[in-house]
Amino acid sequence: MAQLTLDDLRRVLIACAGENDDVDLSGDILDVPFEELGYDSLALMESAAAIEREAGISVSDDAVSDAGTPRALLDLINGAVRAA
Amino acid sequence: MTRRVVITGIGVRAPGGSGTKEFWSLLSEGRTATREISFFDASPFRSRVAGEVDFDPRAEGLTPRQIRRMDRATQFAVACTREALADSGLDTAGLDPHRVGVTLGSAVASATSLENEYLVMSDSGRDWLVDPAHLSPYMFDYLSPGVMPAEVAWEIGAEGPVAMVSDGCTSGLDAVGHAVTLIREGSADVILAGATDTPISPIVVACFDAIKATTSRNDDPAHASRPFDGSRNGFVLAEGSAMFVLEEYEAAKARGAHIYAEVGGYATRCNAYHMTGLKKDGREMAEAIRAALGEARLDATAVDYINAHGSGTKQNDRHETAAFKRSLGQHAYNVPVSSIKSMVGHSLGAIGSVEIAASLLAIEHGVIPPTANLHTPDPECDLDYVPLTAREQRVDTVLTVGSGFGGFQTAMVLHRPEVAA
Amino acid sequence: MSTPTRTVVTGIGVVAPGGLGREEYWKALLTGRNGITGITRFDASRYPSRLAGQIQDFEAKEHLPSRLLPQTDVSTRYALAAADRALADAGLGPGSPLADYDVGVVTSTAQGGFDFTHREFHKLWSKGPEFVSVYESFAWFYAVNTGQISIRNGLRGPSAALVTEQAGGLDAIGHARRTVRAGTRAVLTGGVDSALDPWGFASQLAGGLVSTSTDPERAYLPFDADARGHVPGEGGAILVTEDADSARERGAERVYGEIAGYAATFDPAPGSDRPSGLRRAAELALADAGLAPGDIDVVLADGAGRPDADRVEAEALRAVFGPRGVPVTAPKALTGRLAAGGGAADVATALLALRDQVIPHTAHTGSVPEEYGLDLVVGQPREAALRSALVLARGRHGFNSAVVVTAADTHN
Numbered sequence: 001m002a003q004l005t006l007d008d009l010r011r012v013l014i015a016c017a018g019e020n021d022d023v024d025l026s027g028d029i030l031d032v033p034f035e036e037l038g039y040d041s042l043a044l045m046e047s048a049a050a051i052e053r054e055a056g057i058s059v060s061d062d063a064v065s066d067a068g069t070p071r072a073l074l075d076l077i078n079g080a081v082r083a084a
Numbered sequence: 085m086t087r088r089v090v091i092t093g094i095g096v097r098a099p100g101g102s103g104t105k106e107f108w109s110l111l112s113e114g115r116t117a118t119r120e121i122s123f124f125d126a127s128p129f130r131s132r133v134a135g136e137v138d139f140d141p142r143a144e145g146l147t148p149r150q151i152r153r154m155d156r157a158t159q160f161a162v163a164c165t166r167e168a169l170a171d172s173g174l175d176t177a178g179l180d181p182h183r184v185g186v187t188l189g190s191a192v193a194s195a196t197s198l199e200n201e202y203l204v205m206s207d208s209g210r211d212w213l214v215d216p217a218h219l220s221p222y223m224f225d226y227l228s229p230g231v232m233p234a235e236v237a238w239e240i241g242a243e244g245p246v247a248m249v250s251d252g253c254t255s256g257l258d259a260v261g262h263a264v265t266l267i268r269e270g271s272a273d274v275i276l277a278g279a280t281d282t283p284i285s286p287i288v289v290a291c292f293d294a295i296k297a298t299t300s301r302n303d304d305p306a307h308a309s310r311p312f313d314g315s316r317n318g319f320v321l322a323e324g325s326a327m328f329v330l331e332e333y334e335a336a337k338a339r340g341a342h343i344y345a346e347v348g349g350y351a352t353r354c355n356a357y358h359m360t361g362l363k364k365d366g367r368e369m370a371e372a373i374r375a376a377l378g379e380a381r382l383d384a385t386a387v388d389y390i391n392a393h394g395s396g397t398k399q400n401d402r403h404e405t406a407a408f409k410r411s412l413g414q415h416a417y418n419v420p421v422s423s424i425k426s427m428v429g430h431s432l433g434a435i436g437s438v439e440i441a442a443s444l445l446a447i448e449h450g451v452i453p454p455t456a457n458l459h460t461p462d463p464e465c466d467l468d469y470v471p472l473t474a475r476e477q478r479v480d481t482v483l484t485v486g487s488g489f490g491g492f493q494t495a496m497v498l499h500r501p502e503v504a505a
Numbered sequence: 506m507s508t509p510t511r512t513v514v515t516g517i518g519v520v521a522p523g524g525l526g527r528e529e530y531w532k533a534l535l536t537g538r539n540g541i542t543g544i545t546r547f548d549a550s551r552y553p554s555r556l557a558g559q560i561q562d563f564e565a566k567e568h569l570p571s572r573l574l575p576q577t578d579v580s581t582r583y584a585l586a587a588a589d590r591a592l593a594d595a596g597l598g599p600g601s602p603l604a605d606y607d608v609g610v611v612t613s614t615a616q617g618g619f620d621f622t623h624r625e626f627h628k629l630w631s632k633g634p635e636f637v638s639v640y641e642s643f644a645w646f647y648a649v650n651t652g653q654i655s656i657r658n659g660l661r662g663p664s665a666a667l668v669t670e671q672a673g674g675l676d677a678i679g680h681a682r683r684t685v686r687a688g689t690r691a692v693l694t695g696g697v698d699s700a701l702d703p704w705g706f707a708s709q710l711a712g713g714l715v716s717t718s719t720d721p722e723r724a725y726l727p728f729d730a731d732a733r734g735h736v737p738g739e740g741g742a743i744l745v746t747e748d749a750d751s752a753r754e755r756g757a758e759r760v761y762g763e764i765a766g767y768a769a770t771f772d773p774a775p776g777s778d779r780p781s782g783l784r785r786a787a788e789l790a791l792a793d794a795g796l797a798p799g800d801i802d803v804v805l806a807d808g809a810g811r812p813d814a815d816r817v818e819a820e821a822l823r824a825v826f827g828p829r830g831v832p833v834t835a836p837k838a839l840t841g842r843l844a845a846g847g848g849a850a851d852v853a854t855a856l857l858a859l860r861d862q863v864i865p866h867t868a869h870t871g872s873v874p875e876e877y878g879l880d881l882v883v884g885q886p887r888e889a890a891l892r893s894a895l896v897l898a899r900g901r902h903g904f905n906s907a908v909v910v911t912a913a914d915t916h917n
Contacts, residue, residue: 353661490646
């Protein structure tokens, strides 16, 4: 499985949780907290589950909820992909 | 003159024993009834523990036809109804059917039967287009569960107001609260009220797995439900039911009924925040508690015992602790608080009624049931949670609360009738 | 003793087959536009019944933010859209002058988020538990519409969800009135349902009451000699009910009418020789409104569309009003039976009838058996002086509910 890119993450977030009307997801959002992007814990759980299924990996629940930004979540997932 | 409403009969089917007596033994002895799921192969699931009820519908006296017709949750409610009626000593033949009602709470109603039928109709889930030729005649009732309160109404011959109250995990409190409102306003004189849920099925286990609300402590099922403990990591799914006979106070007194308690106050609020999340401050639950005490015309200091929601999720137990402090002030630190979910798990819409039963029995026996499995409290949960062993103490007034998905926050005040101002 | 609080309706939101929005819906009823068509949601060719009252023109993303779409069933989307319209209509949308605890939400659904849950069942059993959505934990259950409406609009007052099959819409409105009388300034209330996915529709058929006719004009004929069952539909209505004094204080733009009376009864157990509770529900609601049968100008009937149930309802109406004693109509012939949405939509219809002084007709019904003794409004709408209406709804297994609505100025 290839590394997950920010574009991949955008696609999954929109599919799993929609997008907030006031937020431009196409911008530089790597370090913007998920909260500011309009995503709550449910949105992240749903998106993380989709990524885990696609990539055939597993990441810890707490780690997902602690990943506060797209960059942190990508690091977490890509770490698991490399280890797989 | 406001009509007052009292509870004169109790019926319970909960994990760890059938009937009110066994239920109270479990609670007063601080034993737990959670175990590894046995109803189906739970090995693919994240959470594999539950509070299952050993329930034999034949032994309950249900006929083969009733057993075929009724969903498991309905069977529970009917069994509890019979026990509650017998306990109350009420002669239903002597009642005017028009003045008798039913309010039944349930969060997921016929979930288990729905799933069984789904597997038949969809070739074990392979087909998206289900085959209408394989329809069970009861499928309509599993889709639209009005039949559940209807069965209770038929059992007792009720022809007054009948309804299902389905407010998620506060249903068990709200169904009884609804009944109190109906009797007070004069729409009925007697109501069979309570709740039932039998959610231990793959779909329900899977959805709580997904949201990670249930515990993953599969290696120690008997000690998996740990409200207020620092090591808690989710609730334990359970099934159960409790039903009550609610009567207008003067009529109950006149017939010499044994009165467990008066429902002095009931209030519900919504947090308008999140379908599953809770804000830390407990503001809306505190508001419901204040409103319920106000309706009962009691001060915070009148509360002798709080029967908590105490689900054992990280957020709930902190939210609730904050709500107690916010509504009761300093008294929150003095009053014993406990969660029976530590022993019987969380039966979703039913648990509010099961907890009302525990509250009534605490008043009856002068014993406060403990919070089992509480060894090392979460530092943010710093109240008196009656850890591990029951406490003998006179109880005149109980506050019982519930909190549920959708943002529902409910509070109810139960007290001896003579406490009323 | 102080007079009890009067509960008025200050906002109406309708999402129903044939008409999206209050005025579209009303126009559809008055012009006889049929919302019943062949099922288009899935291939129903193997089903013994293939008609439904479907909402055709609802694009969810035009009504709701994208964030809400993955987590909501179609029925909840209807409920949220209807609630938005009702609040806007009442002037209680964004910037509402009412405080959070001043407004509650009381809704009814008979079927929950069924299409959504069917997809999750399918994922669970065809792919595995890890495919089940986090949203399944609430998108399915019967409290979801109350919760989602409360959250979207910041409403924190006393709230509830009731289930009594087709009687639920009226029971919700009755409970909303109770809640207003107990001191909450306004309550958003009503009912919405939808179960037109392959499994939900099959389950509705399992009840054995659905017409097998394939003719959209003849499948659902309330009170007709040829009545052979009903057609299931989807949608419903959400209303803003409000303390009349509070509405006046804040200068509410319009008052459609008052919820003047309500009652609910339950039929005796099957096999009993005791009479149905429907008549009693109607009489109790009239008494609750302080009105006599002669004060009622029109009845919105339940109109089950089956000879046995139609006869029971006709009997109850004759007993209360006398033979042909009041105009009766069942405009739901154009939408199908909407489960919990039905009673709520009928209350909206009654309020609009009072506003425009016209009774929408029972479309499609032609010949009413003489022995029913009904003055059924058929063929075309009937203009009439209308000040009070009685709305009836019956839910499967014995639920009977009745609501009396009166024109806004009746008590002034």
